[in-house]
Amino acid sequence: MKLAMIGFGQAGGKIVDKFLEYDDRTGSGIVRSAVAVNTAKADLLGLERVPEENRVLIGQTRVKGHGVGADNELGAEIAEEDIDEVQSVIDNIPVHEIDAFLIIAGLGGGTGSGGSPVLAKHLKRIYTEPVYGLGILPSSDEGGIYTLNAARSFQTFVREVDNLLVFDNDAWRKTGESMESGYEEINDEIVKRFGILFGAGEVTGDSEVAESVVDSSEIVNTLASGGVSTVGYAAEQVTRESSGGLLSRFKSDGSDDNMDAANTTNRITSLVRKAALGRLTLPCEIDGAERALLVLSGPPTELNRKGIERGRKWLEEQTGSMEVRGGDYPVSDSSYVASVILLSGVHNVPRIKELQQVAIEAQENIDEIRAESEENLEQLVEDDEDELDPLF
Ligand code: GDP
Known part of the structure; x- marks a missing residue:
């Protein structure tokens, strides 16, 4: 099936780049259009295949091209404020030629985690084509804030898309490997699996095989149950x-x-x-x-x-x-x-429950530290007997 792929954030952009490479290599023809959206200029510059005119830098007035630093609430806010800039690039996509949109993002970060549910909601309001998400879960050793981001984004994203396809970095993590070479391999795995799946609906088989070939409508119907x-x-x-x-x-x-x-x-x-x-x-x-x-x-x-x-x-x-x-x-x-x-439409997913549990603990910890922060600072700054006066 033909897709308009939108990579949101660094991971999203890199994976769209990989899909373009896959398309070139295999001739599968699944990427009708490729777009990358980011708040970080350097990440957009690092892409190799997404056409330059399809790279959208958002939030320039807020973060000046430096990214949102894993703050996914800020990522969501910026996406809402600058949705017109994203839309103006999507306006150039021949939407009548695509079977669906696919928004790809790492859910543990800031830009893609916060921005992709906002974009999904926007696209669903405007277009009749299905809007799917490909959400990447962080590996468990990335830490509390990434887990919290992912758990909150997952909840939001799944509601806004017609179906959320999920890839869990944690299940594919190898010990003793650098992040970058690890991601290389993981991204190959992602592109191979989803490439075959979506490529299947793109075959216009000859008469010998045509009747048993998967049609894109079968992919759409399978995803139509929604959920995960x-x-x-x-x-x-x-x-x-x-x-x-x-x-x-x-x-x-x-x-x-x-x-x-x-x-x-x-x-x-x-x-x-x-x-x-x-x-x-x-x-x-x-x-x-x-x-x-x-x-x-x-x-x-x-x-x-x-x-x-x-x-x-x-x-x-x-x-x-x-x-x-x-x-x-x-x-x-x-x-x-x-x-x-x-x-x-899978329901029995222990990994999601575990992610949510860690996220709740991280949230409680953050709330606790915030609540005590003012008092702790006061204790540090004020002298015990209150003998000193500030300048003004
Ligand atoms: P953003 O740019 O703020 O949206 O954040 P990133 O995309 O850099 O990172 C978000 C999450 O995506 C990270 O916490 C990782 O779990 C994951 N991630 C980052 N880069 C890659 C990548 O190349 N491949 C995969 N599979 N996951 C990645």
């Missing part, structure tokens, strides 16, 4: 020999064909299980997910309807949902078969 979504992924490399190669195809008794078909089916069903039970972008219990979409990507010879049908049925059992869609994403020159599963 997570994405699973698993892949396996396929070699030329095992890809139903030419020799076996021409065998007269067809026995190898049957073997190949059975192997293909088995591989698909196993990839579906691995994707659903492996690491999700937001770890959660899949039981109770309201809707799901299964996408199988790879060379057409490695995809078959039976495998997808079985995978779909298995997902119905696991989620308890009868709304499980499935289809192909044929990529002729790929040497991988990959299974991507979108689980929409």
Whole structure:
């Protein structure tokens, strides 16, 4: 499906940049327009692919291009004040050519955390196209203020978008890695998973495969339950020999064909299980997910309807949902078969509850310190017997 991607804040902008690179590399054609919004000038300058005319610096009078320093209330205020500047860039997007908006932001910071729910609300008021969010949760070692920001932004963002797709940095954190190289890898993971998912709806398959190809309306319908979504992924490399190669195809008794078909089916069903039970972008219990979409990507010879049908049925059992869609994403020159599963409307997410708990503690701590601050300062500044007088 074709998206207008808007990266809000540093993480958001970097990830939109990555999606543009992915699009270039794979020809998936999912990014119809790319916009980056920030209060920090340096972050916008650091982007490589977002067109310069689509980089919007907001809040110049308030923060002079220096960012909001993880103050997401300020981020939200600035976004409201300068929404017209963002809109004037969005005015140049051919909205009739897009299937949806996707606002991407790290929820632990200030600009994207505060600004993206404001933008979502604004876009929903103006356009009929769905507005989705891709919210990145901070890793738990980032500290209280980031967790508090994320918990508050999450609550607000999920209400303002048609669906909030979530990626949890914490689930992907590796110890002993620098932040930057860590983010490189994490961002690759984000772009791969969501790239396959959204790219699936962009295939205009030939007649041979067209009927089983995922359509963008299936992605939209899966996301239509609203709420929170997570994405699973698993892949396996396929070699030329095992890809139903030419020799076996021409065998007269067809026995190898049957073997190949059975192997293909088995591989698909196993990839579906691995994707659903492996690491999700937001770890959660899949039981109770309201809707799901299964996408199988790879060379057409490695995809078959039976495998997808079985995978779909298995997902119905696991989620308890009868709304499980499935289809192909044929990529002729790929040497991988990959299974991507979108689980929409998930409810049993311990990580969110944990995030909220830490956020509440951080909030209480901040409130306590603020309440005592005046008294503590007075005690420090005033001499014990009150013998000194200030100058004025
Ligand atoms: P903002 O510019 O004020 O919106 O804040 P940032 O985007 O710099 O950071 C917000 C949060 O996003 C951080 O707390 C991190 O959890 C996360 N983050 C920052 N950069 C990246 C990145 O490149 N990739 C990912 N996955 N997360 C990031």
